[in-house]
Amino acid sequence: MSPAKFCLQLLVWCLLYFSLGYISLFLDDPASRVSFVWFPAGLAVAAFLLTPRRFWPPLFVGLLIVRTILDVTMRHSLETSLVHSVISLGNDFAIAWFVRRFRRPDDMLYNVLIWLCATVVISAFAAAAGAGWVLFRHNINFVQTLWIWWSANVVGTILLTTIIMGLFWKPEPFVLRKCLTGGGLWIALCLSAAWVFSQPFGDARSEALHFILACIPVMIMIAIPVVSGNRPGALSFLTFCVIVIYCSWHRLGPLFIPGLRTGEPLLLAQCYLSGTALLLNFVYVLKRHVPGMVSSYYLIPHSGRLTWDQTSSTSLTQHLLKLHHVDQLLALLLPDDQKRMRARWETISHGGSVTDTFSFLIRLSPAIKIQLQETKLTGLPQPEGVVIIGSWSEELPNRAFTRTVREA
Template sequence: MKKSGSERYYLVLYLSVWSVLYFALGYFSLLIDDPASRVALVWFPAGVAVSAFLSSQRKHWLLIYIVLFLTRTLLDVAVRHSIGTSFAISLVSLTCDLSVAWSVVRFAGHADDLRKAVVWLIAVCVFSAVAALAGTSWLSMQNGISIAHSISIWWAANVVGNIMVTTVLTGLLRGGGPSLKLRWRSALAGALLTAVSTVLIFTLPPFREDEVGLIYTLACLPVLITVIIPVISGNRAGALVYTLFCSIAIYFSWQQIGPFFIKGLRHGEPLLVAQCYLAGTALLMIFIRIQTDSVQKGQAAARHAVGETAYCLDTTTGVINWDPMTPPGMEKIISAVGSREALFALVSPSVKADIASRWQSALTANNIDEEYRFPLPLADGEELAITERNLVCLPGPHGTVLIGYWSLSQPLITLKTG
């Protein structure tokens, strides 16, 4: 009963977070709508809704749909629409978002990340077009707005909002990357460079029509800085820096300042270029993230194939636990080295001192990247050449634990005795 109550509490909290985020971004989206069509130029809640569905179990989808539907209806009523219009627009919008999530699960649920991204992008474009036709048709009947003018705005707003917000939320939820110290040092430097370069680009004096190539080339500078952050600082840092980049670009674009407001462009075209600019950056980040994750998974598989395994040393008890996925050739090590004392009993005094020194350094510095090679004699006369790398210090259930990786650096050597 207690567990059931706890589950309900976390479910309510989970739904509340998504609802608040949906309302906040929806309110901001409606502040920057198109005055003529009353359609948001970028609909950020679309990405919130799709992320909410994809990050939760399917048994909760109906509940999420209802909560976000009520949130969307309340938002429209509070800002500008009648109850009937709010109800209809909420139905169209949330059904579109649910359809996108369903398509990803149905056609790429167990596929690799690249296929998931492609299916997601196609579904966003297709269902956004259907929703744009249905939504603008309703608004045309109610308010007499032009369908031809509004349908493209609705479609672009939904697609761009999906791409931008999903990029940020998936980056925050996935995490991953180098060590914490390296991540945040490089992330802070990247955030500063992104902010400075974006502000400089968007505050340059107006350019002539014959200088379009130059200004668009300069506009690529903050994009390059932004997309490299996930590679060197991890997905979460990349998501936050991308949010900073988008905030600056949206602020200046809404003030009709920046590289996209060039003489010769017709009304609405600069904002469309800005939408493509931000969405293109997000897509580039997504595919770089997929490629980076794929390389890391391939490296991990290669390490496993050549006989690498991870160990966890509880520094308080001295117990050493090994990765249950034992590669071939490492079974004897795991059976022989079950504790700190067992390891020290096998190695020579000099190796014992080196290992103890590395562990102490890891406790102080939290991370050691340098490799260390040493011989490990076993009781049956075999001697293994071990390479240890990536020694990390983390908090554990009983105190501090050390995580390290061992691999066989050369074939086994048999010492003949007797």
């Protein structure tokens, strides 16, 4: 990524951060003046994950300035604004660093769990620091502020990171039938969510019925990425979040249970939306690991002949079936990747073993460049020599994230 391109992206991140923060600060607790849900947390985590590490310092400073201006705009003192900003951005930075440091390129389920654990644990430390400062300077209830701060960061991170990373997920081929089906499901989602969450609260019996009906939008929401892809799913989830939070904040819908205090229906809405976001993430993982996503090859070293497993129906395999010799394959790789690939094959040919994962970029055409990883490489002894068997898969679910990791 060039510095000019990063500056443009930084401007976009800052504008989005300010807009989401301005909305979040209106959804605050009247006593502690801490937002019930902090949407910029998820945006900041996604911004760090999608930005090469060498640009993290200016990204941190830019978002820190925006965060401070936000607090000052809402009539907080400059001192409190700076402390809140450092704690908030430090929390987001730590989550992104933890995910980037401990991720496994070939294990999406593990990566999701790492992200969730980092979000829950690191947000707890940040909430303790923020609540401690509020108690010290303003003598406000520590436990209540701790809980609100923690839940606001966790929910904001889960919701916005799911949406943004879903938008940057690798786009699927355009199919008119899928788009029309997805559009119909999106309309059904909006209508069902708007109806369920616009109903005023009544007696316990009607509330129970509406709470059951609240499962219908969730089922429709989960079906959209399955049918139409992850990007339409992310956009649909954004619409769903807007409807649910708006209605809950205005004391409407099944989550407004009689007897709850101000702000508590919004906390229930956060749990409701967070559960839906986690379901979406696991749908993404399942789609990533469906059978047929791996392309396997068989290489005879002494002749250089390549044979591909034709049982896989992925678009990657369809491109690779055109390669019948090792020279054709190596011509599509970068020079450094060619050397490493040859070295791995040489090790297997001489009876050695290769257990590490090898990441490389393949240029299938001037317009198609895919980041792959070799997850399996073994040798099969034959009378004419060792036959090499390898398996490839796409390294990460979205090209932008893959590219920035490689640049970092």
